[in-house]
Amino acid sequence: MGKIKGQKVIIWEKREIGVDGFGAPTYEEIPIEVENVLIASPTADDISTALNLYGKKIEYILGIPKGDSHVWEDRKISFFGKDFSSIGFVEEGIEKNIPLSWHKKIKVVRYE
Secondary structure (H helix, E strand, O other), X not given: OXXXXXXXXXXXXXXXXXXXXXXXXXXXXXXXXXXXXXXXXXXXXXXHHHHHHHOOOOOEEEEEEOOOOOOOOOOEEEEOOEEEEEEEEXXXXXXXXXXXXXXXXXXXXXXX
């Protein structure tokens, strides 16, 4: 039996590059590869809860590896040749109490 191994995903970090004519900040998105991210299908309960809270159907739940310090909320994330957008907040467990390599998760919807 093999070990559980995650996939490589691209998270698009936002970096402020200036301000527009109205004084609002402008951003550029920088692709950053993150290794060993678990990609799982949501349960029926996850889907219905997200529909009730956000009005969107979640496509996947991502397991974020221990030690990762990226901001995952409100980000574009790419994998399987498609773009997704994170919704909600990162759910985090106590790192030392979880025996596997992942202790956070975030829900994603198709990015359009």
